[in-house]
Amino acid sequence: MMKGFAAALLMMAVAKGFSQETFSRKDSLQGGMRSERSCFDIRRYDINLRVIPSQKSIRGFNDIAFRVVENTSRIQIDLFGNMQVDSIVWDSNRLQFKRDFNAVFIDFPTPLAKDSDQKITFYYSGNPIVAQRAPWDGGFVFSKDTAGKDWIATAVQGTGASLWYPCKDSQTDEPDNGVTIKLAVPNGLMGVSNGRFTGSQDLNDGYTRWDWEVKNPINTYGISLNIGDYVHFGENYKGLDLDYYVLRDNEQKARKQFEQVKPMMDCFQSKFGPYPFTTDGYKLVETPYLGMEHQSAVAYGNKYKSGYLGRDLSGTGIGLTFDFIIIHESGHEWFGNSITAADIADMWIHEGFTNYSEAVYIECTLGAEKAMEYLNGLKANIENKSAVIGHFGVNNEGSGDMYPKGAWLVNTIRSMVNDDEKWWKMLLEYSTTFRHKIITTEMVEQFFSQKSGFNLKPVFDQYLRYTKYPILQLRKHRNRLQYRWQTDVSDFEMPFELKFNDSGKTIRIEGSNRWTTSKFRIHTIDSVSIPTERFLITVNRLD
Template sequence: MKKLFLASIVLLGFQSVSAQLTVPKENFTHRDTLQGGLRPERTCFDVQRYDLNIKVNPTEKTIIGYNDIAFKVVENTNKIQIDLFENMQIDSIVFNNKKLNYKRDEIAVFITFNESLKVGSQEKIRFYYSGKPIIAKRAPWDGGFVFNQDSKGKPWIGVAVQGTGASLWYPVKDSQSDEPDLGATIKVAVPNGLMNVSNGRLLGSENLKNGYTRWDWEVKNPINTYDITLNIADYAHIHDNHKGLDLDYYVLRENEEKARKHFEEVKPMMDCFQSKFGKYPFAEDGYKLVETPYLGMEHQSAVAYGNQYLKGYLGNDLSGTGIGMLFDFIIIHESGHEWFGNSITSKDIADMWIHEGFTQYSEIVFTECQFGYDKAMKYAYGLGDNISNDQPIIGHYGVNKEGSGDMYPKGALLINTIRHIVNDDEKWWKMLLKYSETYRHQIIDTKTVIDFFNQESGINLTSVFNQYLRYTTIPRLEFRSSGTKDQFEFAWITEEPNFEMPIDIIFKKKKIRLMATNKWQKLPFEMKYVSQIEVLKDKFYVKSGL
């Protein structure tokens, strides 16, 4: 990752010099714009449904089949863009029983219709394809398939493509800006003796009399295209129900008893999240944990689980406080995505902090539900050690480019900071619940988030969001002598102009709120030394000139 080189001078008694944003300019390719851009061939139609029907050969590591793509025309057109990775073969594309002409341009497939499709019309194409999908080297951090085996040598297969793109393994409009409004079916044929688990509800299975059995799943809700998944193994199925919500777990047979005990954590998690974020967003499709040969992924209603039945993150505490060892990170984090990322989705992956920041914050929320406020704040503060401040959290729009990985901990601490700016927990929890419910099953952007919290809090938080999301430095609270004995001044030092943010400090065991801005102001009390002040950095993600 490219680094930000920062120059600043911080001296007591002198105004700090503001750092300049010097993140090197990135060069993007034609392929990046094809995958990330919204040209007319993409915006002219709205996907209504995907019906995927494929066969997976574990020995040859191949896929063959088709995707029926139903869509509504929103602008008159005779050409649309569907995406499929270059290494995958197009066998044919059929519309009204006739093959269509198409042109491949790297990842993009530009499909031409013989006549113009009219606004408002409902259309469907069948896209036949085949090939060997890319195999991930280190899933889920790079996109692709994982072909593994269980302890008995049986195939154990999964796929994770967030960021890389769903078109790695099936033809799709590969943009977060458009989800199939009417859901999807995922039908996957696998060798007899194995099972496929995908999103939604199991419709049934059929022995195809050719050594393969097809497993049919249906999703009734809109779904991110990178969330559509398959999981192939000799699975054991555990069914449970919690307060009317179906809970289903698909695990390797050798882990069945272990899973029954370990996955009990799902129930208090659901109680916590539903109380804070609202009803589970995909009750019609149920909730599943599916054991995978990689660490985890937020596949909607079929959450990928590979944390080896350990507490923490593969047995480690990301916060460094010990508190992270009180829960299974993957269960909590990936399930939090059902609300933030799956239900509420960012239009462009440049705004993926909307997924990851709120979801990492859900870990803090769960900690507070289970273990109390103090432990939650300790956990939150510990997450700060994972922040690099190397690049802005917001990435580049229109080129399939995420921002810095700081979107996880820094995004979470931004939200925690806003909670303490609001300074009214009853109001805060109502706001967070309203945010989740207002944008349930919607696709939004950063401006929408900022506007919402400005409106609901009654505070102009724009400069706060901008400083944390668009720059690599965090607000620094500076103090200097005012020239009068025992009197000091304070001000924020930030890149964002006209920055305003209240901050709580402790002076002589008393909590005092300073209404700090970029302009120097006198402290409302006298003191001999700056070290007499404690800035509440466990509640506000800031630095201070102490």
């Protein structure tokens, strides 16, 4: 699922407000869209893999089906440099290839014609990178359960899916026709991956193969591998299959904790539209790390605690009313998995909307007042040290502020709209318009500008490409209140709320970068106050 803007990503200039950083050829090979990548569109992956826990090694192959977009004799497929390329076969021919960091440039003996469908079989083996603190760094997690049995999982977002299987490791392209994952694991263990379970087979060599199939497009980091002594339970809830794979000793705790999935699904489907991957079902899979939004196989490692491992990230106590990993990582099914950013520089599209989905769940279950209290608690987590948007074309994410500041950008748009009926309709339409699409910040901005009636480009630029909040400056001039927005961008316009302290009356005012004199007489600048509960702003009184 490759979009026409993919090739243009490499040409995007560093956005205003970014600090200067140095990137290497390795970075551009992984994050860029040169001709060897843009010349073909992935149609399908069929991964067949054996995992050998005692050696912490893997071996297997990936059948990579693709359609040629432009005539070519060379393509780029990615596999980390520490992994062995055993052979690459096309039409019964072993292909020549050249390695350059984690990129594998594959040469064909004859040109591939535009619009032709092709398939290569990529055989590989080796010891994949082991994550030291997943999911914050990428790699395999080789662990043991309490009974001493192997418990293994992958978490590769940002680092790269090509650390464990060969692929076009770019969010610009998803396999249109789905994926199969066949996992051969030692007998007594279960292999769990994305999509639907299609059967298992005893290989008569001490290994059993577990087969899975994904029908929908899926981003590369969303494809996952989970191995353990799992037990399975589940049910069909209002037409959606809910399946759970947990360690044997944790079944009873999981049955109780995972009841939260039902009200969550009711809430999210009412606000964001139908679950995006009904044909693949919904799963929670227990993992030896905290969690990850693996499509239709959400990784769960919150130890059956409320909040975030028993902590409330908002500091309000409201975050302890739900299991953070269930709600947050499942929110990614809509924002990140269904709607995917073309470049990880735009990962706020995933994390900002998903962080906001936590407040949506609270609003559904506890009411709007508690949701706003939770969001205001998250403000303390915004650091404003660097821009939310990263550098394009070099596999570079922006700052961690993509979570709370991204959520607050979404809520600020809601506050600008100031009409909840209109807002929920907009958010639902956003989720359904871009369902199973690969998008950019500019596309998000244009959508919400059109639907809200505001020119949101300066608003998006200020919050995402600069560190400072918009500053609302107030001063008294000849007994009248004057006001303006001070921002790094020009043509910034945003309403704000003004409260008269003597009467308690609150009114809404449209502000811009120009000083504007109000019709209101004030005794002192302290005669008025600016409620900030619904906006992410700074207030500066000049008198």
